[in-house]
Amino acid sequence: MVELQPSKLVVWVRFPSSAPYSAGSLPAVFLFYFFSGGAFELSKKRRKTNDKKGIFRLFYPDDSALCEALQRYFGHSSFRPGQLDIVRALTAGRDVLAVMPTGAGKSICYQLPALLREGVCLVVSPLIALMQDQVQRLIQNGVRAAYINSALTENQCRKALQNAAQGMYRIVYAAPERLMTPSFLHFATSVPISLVCIDEAHCISHWGPDFRPGYQRIAEFLSLLPQRPPVGAFTATATPRVREDILQSLQLSQPLVTTSGFDRPNLFFEVHQYSREEKLQALKLYLSQKSSASGIVYCSTRKAVDELWMLLTAEGYRAARYHAGLSLSERQTAQEGFLCGQASLMIATNAFGMGVDKPDVRFVIHYNLPLDLESYYQEAGRAGRDGLPAECILFYTQSDVRTNHFLIENSGAETAQQDAQKKRLSDMIQFCFTQSCLRRTLLRYFGEAYGRSCGHCGSCAPRAQRASLSRMLAKETRQKSPVVDSRLWCELDRTRKLLARRESRPAFAIASDAVLTQLCLQRPSCLRELYRIPGMTQTKAEAYGKDFLKVIAAFS
Numbered sequence: 356m357v358e359l360q361p362s363k364l365v366v367w368v369r370f371p372s373s374a375p376y377s378a379g380s381l382p383a384v385f386l387f388y389f390f391s392g393g394a395f396e397l398s399k400k401r402r403k404t405n406d407k408k409g410i411f412r413l414f415y416p417d418d419s420a421l422c423e424a425l426q427r428y429f430g431h432s433s434f435r436p437g438q439l440d441i442v443r444a445l446t447a448g449r450d451v452l453a454v455m456p457t458g459a460g461k462s463i464c465y466q467l468p469a470l471l472r473e474g475v476c477l478v479v480s481p482l483i484a485l486m487q488d489q490v491q492r493l494i495q496n497g498v499r500a501a502y503i504n505s506a507l508t509e510n511q512c513r514k515a516l517q518n519a520a521q522g523m524y525r526i527v528y529a530a531p532e533r534l535m536t537p538s539f540l541h542f543a544t545s546v547p548i549s550l551v552c553i554d555e556a557h558c559i560s561h562w563g564p565d566f567r568p569g570y571q572r573i574a575e576f577l578s579l580l581p582q583r584p585p586v587g588a589f590t591a592t593a594t595p596r597v598r599e600d601i602l603q604s605l606q607l608s609q610p611l612v613t614t615s616g617f618d619r620p621n622l623f624f625e626v627h628q629y630s631r632e633e634k635l636q637a638l639k640l641y642l643s644q645k646s647s648a649s650g651i652v653y654c655s656t657r658k659a660v661d662e663l664w665m666l667l668t669a670e671g672y673r674a675a676r677y678h679a680g681l682s683l684s685e686r687q688t689a690q691e692g693f694l695c696g697q698a699s700l701m702i703a704t705n706a707f708g709m710g711v712d713k714p715d716v717r718f719v720i721h722y723n724l725p726l727d728l729e730s731y732y733q734e735a736g737r738a739g740r741d742g743l744p745a746e747c748i749l750f751y752t753q754s755d756v757r758t759n760h761f762l763i764e765n766s767g768a769e770t771a772q773q774d775a776q777k778k779r780l781s782d783m784i785q786f787c788f789t790q791s792c793l794r795r796t797l798l799r800y801f802g803e804a805y806g807r808s809c810g811h812c813g814s815c816a817p818r819a820q821r822a823s824l825s826r827m828l829a830k831e832t833r834q835k836s837p838v839v840d841s842r843l844w845c846e847l848d849r850t851r852k853l854l855a856r857r858e859s860r861p862a863f864a865i866a867s868d869a870v871l872t873q874l875c876l877q878r879p880s881c882l883r884e885l886y887r888i889p890g891m892t893q894t895k896a897e898a899y900g901k902d903f904l905k906v907i908a909a910f911s
């Protein structure tokens with residue numbers, strides 16, 4: 356019997372007294388619901404009729420509650436592709452292995468279930484910068500969260516763990532090496548754990564690009580918990596071998612396995628083949644068309660970054676540089692300069708970008724060939740986070756292949772890992788020479804089906820279009836922008852910058868360009884109306900709403 360309720364599908368299953376369910380199709384029904392993100396529970400309401408022995412209720416968790424929480428804590432009115440299935444499954448207590456790229460809205464997939472379930476959610480994360488960034492955002496959104504890592508003093512750590520053991524936080528971030536320490540175990544076994552989430556789960560696998568031994572003890576940690584919580588594993592690396600390793604190492608039980616959100620329709624991909632001499636000219640030509648747009652140029656070595664940076668700054672470009680050879684304060688200054696727009700260009704090695712969220716990067720250029728498609732797509736994906744058109748240009752030079760082989764052979768990794776790296780490099784090279792749709796090639800590599808040609812990459816776009824593409828995209832952006840009162844926009848922008856300075860944060864963390872545009876168009880007159888603006892969370896509306904409303908009121 357199927358009963359449809361608003362936003363809730365409920366299926367009642369009855370057990371006939373004469374035919375036990377093991378004989379029939381019941382297990383199949385259960386499996387179907389389980390695999391489609393559903394859950395089941397024993398109904399408290401038993402229906403008193405003669406032929407029913409017991410009733411299970413199969414249901415999809417109520418999506419309207421999920422949407423409401425999404426709006427309340429994160430300010431979004433709808434889920435992005437792929438998010439809802441994961442949120443449903445984790446909320447219902449089912450394990451998940453989700454393959455999704457950085458920037459596809461991964462954190463919401465576990466943060467939302469964490470807020471809807473009882474207890475503390477543990478997030479295992481490899482990078483201190485990522486943890487700090489996430490925790491800061493959660494706190495801004497009114498969620499009690501903390502991180503426990505080596506950036507804290509011993510005293511701070513102890514205090515944080517004490518607080519956590521008292522259930523003071525909803526979400527706690529920690530590095531994998533931290534899990535098995537006595538103090539952390541004490542905390543983890545003294546409070547109910549709502550979820551365990553593993554970020555960058557591919558670090559578990561020897562076959563992945565970032566193997567990290569600490570990840571291999573996560574399974575042991577899980578086994579020490581009084582009750583095994585649902586486990587969500589997230590990664591952007593999806594080769595079948597790595598996926599299998601994750602499933603096995605974590606012993607996920609009947610997990611929902613999804614690959615989603617890899618497509619970024621607003622990104623235009625293009626590969627150019629140049630000689631070493633041509634490359635610099637090509638880069639300058641490209642930059643000359645970009646005027647003040649923000650962009651990142653990735654180089655493979657520190658030396659290449661330094662050289663290019665000197666050449667470009669000497670020619671008057673507002674460029675910052677970033678690599679691991681610079682001091683911490685030099686790196687911070689460079690990053691802040693780029694975030695606030697003082698420098699429009701960031702020239703960097705792959706050390707730059709983790710945890711950096713600048714939404715209006717209009718182009719990412721790979722000046723050298725990356726080691727693999729995983730790094731390429733992650734770095735290129737830092738363009739166009741705001742959803743507006745952006746370009747990802749890859750320069751291919753034969754000599755880079757030799758450099759990359761050299762880097763792999765001298766990485767000090769074991770032979771098996773080197774072989775895996777070489778295989779990934781050969782996939783990277785193949786991508787540079789493919790005649791077919793670049794987007795489809797990328798998405799297939801990450802296990803996402805994409806049938807057609809995209810019409811919006813270096814292989815698909817008609818030749819004439821390609822040459823003048825930058826101009827075309829700029830025109831398109833202008834045409835698509837809705838008509839807003841520019842004076843109001845500037846005034847709101849000024850307010851945003853004042854607030855940002857007051858809180859020492861980048862301006863877009865107060866409100867994005869898209870939010871300002873919506874404020875101009877919708878002109879809310881009270882907090883309730885303000886709260887309906889996409890991207891405006893309850894916490895932000897409460898913190899900054901009055902300032903924005905004052906500006907808008909002065910204009911109406």
Ligand SMILES: [Zn+2]
Nearest residue numbers: 792809812815
């Ligand atoms: Zn294409």
